[in-house]
Amino acid sequence: MKLYALLPSPNTFKVVALAHHLGLDLEVINMDLNAGAHKAPEYLAKNPNGLMPTLEDGDFFLWESNAILMYLAMKKPESGLWPGETQSQAKVQQWLNWSVCHWGPALRPFIYERIVKARFGMGPADEAEISKATDAFPKVADVLETHLSNQQFLVGQQVTIADFAVAAAAPYLAMAGVPLDNYPQIKAYALRITSTEPWMKALAPLDAMK
Numbered sequence: 001m002k003l004y005a006l007l008p009s010p011n012t013f014k015v016v017a018l019a020h021h022l023g024l025d026l027e028v029i030n031m032d033l034n035a036g037a038h039k040a041p042e043y044l045a046k047n048p049n050g051l052m053p054t055l056e057d058g059d060f061f062l063w064e065s066n067a068i069l070m071y072l073a074m075k076k077p078e079s080g081l082w083p084g085e086t087q088s089q090a091k092v093q094q095w096l097n098w099s100v101c102h103w104g105p106a107l108r109p110f111i112y113e114r115i116v117k118a119r120f121g122m123g124p125a126d127e128a129e130i131s132k133a134t135d136a137f138p139k140v141a142d143v144l145e146t147h148l149s150n151q152q153f154l155v156g157q158q159v160t161i162a163d164f165a166v167a168a169a170a171p172y173l174a175m176a177g178v179p180l181d182n183y184p185q186i187k188a189y190a191l192r193i194t195s196t197e198p199w200m201k202a203l204a205p206l207d208a209m210k
């Protein structure tokens with residue numbers, strides 16, 4: 001299998017970490033944004049959004065990172081990363097959707113304003129945006145903090161793809177100054193999920209890019 005990837009992005013490295021966790025063979029192809037590789041017709045035929053990641057498995061192509069997580073986990077049902085039982089599956093879906101609809105948007109302004117802009121020379125962080133995001137943050141973060149106060153993982157007693165999705169931004173939380181001082185459970189959880197060997201392997205290219 002191949003993954004067309006944007007290596008510094010959480011949507012990419014959560015998929016790479018899962019492939020390592022499951023012991024799946026995945027060739028990672030980092031797309032050259034400067035060369036416009038992601039807007040070339042050959043790539044748009046694989047993913048008409050022109051975004052990464054995209055999975056290629058023979059003649060099957062799949063985009064949307066959480067769908068890719070599910071597809072990979074279903075290849076190894078014995079791993080439990082995609083649970084076998086209906087209510088657990090629904091709970092995993094609940095957190096995958098929450099991660100796209102609420103957690104990602106709550107984190108994005110901090111990551112965009114403080115990391116992406118600096119990296120691509122797009123000017124200083126917009127403090128008005130940061131202030132708006134800071135005010136909005138507790139409404140979302142409180143949900144995760146409360147849930148984690150008596151849970152090691154989001155669903156059941158073991159790691160699932162929901163954890164891969166929700167913890168994916170962990171390496172950027174401190175760097176982006178996400179206001180986590182009042183959220184000890186979230187901080188500990190993000191570290192717990194992403195300090196395993198598969199995550200270390202997936203995150204290694206980030207260190208090389210610093």
Ligand SMILES: N[C@@H](CCC(=O)N[C@@H](CS)C(=O)NCC(=O)O)C(=O)O
Pocket residue numbers: 006009010011012038050051052053063064065066
């Ligand atoms: N919902 C999509 C988001 C994909 C996405 O926005 N990818 C970003 C990296 S996180 C990208 O490819 N950016 C390149 C661009 O915007 O040109 C997913 O989860 O796969």
